[in-house]
Amino acid sequence: MKTGRKLINMLTLDYSLFMIDSIFYTSNDYVPLILRVVAGVIILPYGMQKLFGWFPPLGGGIGIKGTLADFKAKKVPVLIAWLVIIAQTLGSIGLIIGCLGRVAALGNFIIFAAAIMVHAPDGWAMNWTGRKKGEGIEYFILLLSILLIIIIKGSGAWSVDYWITHFIGNFTI
Numbered sequence: 001m002k003t004g005r006k007l008i009n010m011l012t013l014d015y016s017l018f019m020i021d022s023i024f025y026t027s028n029d030y031v032p033l034i035l036r037v038v039a040g041v042i043i044l045p046y047g048m049q050k051l052f053g054w055f056p057p058l059g060g061g062i063g064i065k066g067t068l069a070d071f072k073a074k075k076v077p078v079l080i081a082w083l084v085i086i087a088q089t090l091g092s093i094g095l096i097i098g099c100l101g102r103v104a105a106l107g108n109f110i111i112f113a114a115a116i117m118v119h120a121p122d123g124w125a126m127n128w129t130g131r132k133k134g135e136g137i138e139y140f141i142l143l144l145s146i147l148l149i150i151i152i153k154g155s156g157a158w159s160v161d162y163w164i165t166h167f168i169g170n171f172t173i
Contacts, residue, residue: 024161032156039146040095047089084111098159105150116140
């Protein structure tokens with residue numbers, strides 16, 4: 001009986017270490033560093049608009065109340081609205097510093113994949129001339145491509161994820 005429990009505990013520990021490793025592990029590659037910082041800087045204003053009401057001249061700046069009201073008008077559940085606010089705010093910061101980069105990239109990937117569905121009727125190209133009703137999807141495709149690379153490769157060099165897996169404890173199995 002004790003041998004069986006030890007085996008289960010070992011398997012559970014191995015699985016836990018595998019999960020930690022698959023979330024945090026990253027190489028010392030500079031390409032993911034550049035891509036995650038760019039993605040984080042791009043996404044951060046979206047989160048700040050929704051959370052704090054920053055950047056009103058850029059078309060945002062409505063804060064939490066306004067954001068929740070906008071999502072309610074679009075029939076988006078309150079829980080999803082809060083997840084978007086949190087993912088764009090904390091996720092962008094996580095991308096910039098490289099903390100839970102894969103998780104942050106995945107959360108924002110889901111958000112911007114939904115944005116493609118909203119903007120798909122407006123076509124491919126962005127509204128450069130101001131003649132269209134809305135924006136196209138080319139910007140979102142580019143951002144999704146960047147986020148997908150981060151999901152696959154991890155946070156890269158100069159990241160909290162790299163520091164955790166290589167200096168605090170080697171979780172590689």
